[in-house]
Amino acid sequence: MSDGPHRSLKMPRGWKRLAKRADKRAYAPEEVCDALTEALERDWHAEVPDSVCRRVRDILGDSQSSLFGDQRAERLEALRGETAGYPLCNTFLDYAIFVAERGQFGDEALREAAGKALADRAARGARQIEEHYCRESTLHRAAHVRERIETGIMQLDIDGIAGRLVGISKSGSSRPAKRTGLDEGVQL
DSSP states (O other): OOSSSGGGGOOHHHHHHHHHHHHHHTSOOOHHHHHHHHHHHHHHHSSOOHHHHHHHHHHOGGGTTTOOOHHHHHHHHGGGGTTTTTTTHHHHHHHHHHHTTTOSSSSHHHHHHHHHHHHHHHHHHHHHHHHHHHHOOOOHHHHHHHHHHHHHHOOOOHHHHHHHHHEEESSOOOOOOOOSSSTTOOOO
C-alpha cells in the first residue's frame, strides 16, 4: 500500500508537504495555505541570493533615477549573470525590470516584483503537482488536489510574504505549527 502520490513527487520537501495536505481532507484549507507559504519561502531562500535581492532593492529604491526607468531596467538586466541557475531569481528579475519600465520605484515596486514572482512560482508548483497526480493517481484525485491548492493560493497574503522575504516588513516566518498533542487534532 502506498502512502500517496506525494511520496514520489520530484519536488522539494515543502512542495511534497503541500501535496500531502492538499490531498488529505483532514487538513483545513488554512493548513494547506500554511504549507504553500512554507514551500514558497523555502524556494525563495534557496533560489534568490541575498546579494541579488539587495542590489535589486538598491536599484529600485534609487529615487534619483526615477525619471529614467530605462536606466534602472538596464541596471537590473546587468544582474542577469548572477541569476543563472536560479529560476525563481530570474522571474523576480523579470518582474523587477517590468515594474522599473513602468516607472515604479521604492519599496512598493520591490514588493510587487517579489509578489508577482512568488505568485508565478505558486501557480507553476500547483500545475506540477496536478500533473504528477494525473500520472500517478486518478483524474478525480488530481482535480481535488488542484482545487485545494488553488484555494490555498487565493488565501495567501502574497504581499506580506513578499515584503518579509525582501526585507521590507520584519514579521517572523510563518512556518506551519506541528501538532503533536491529543487535543490538537483536526479542526471541526
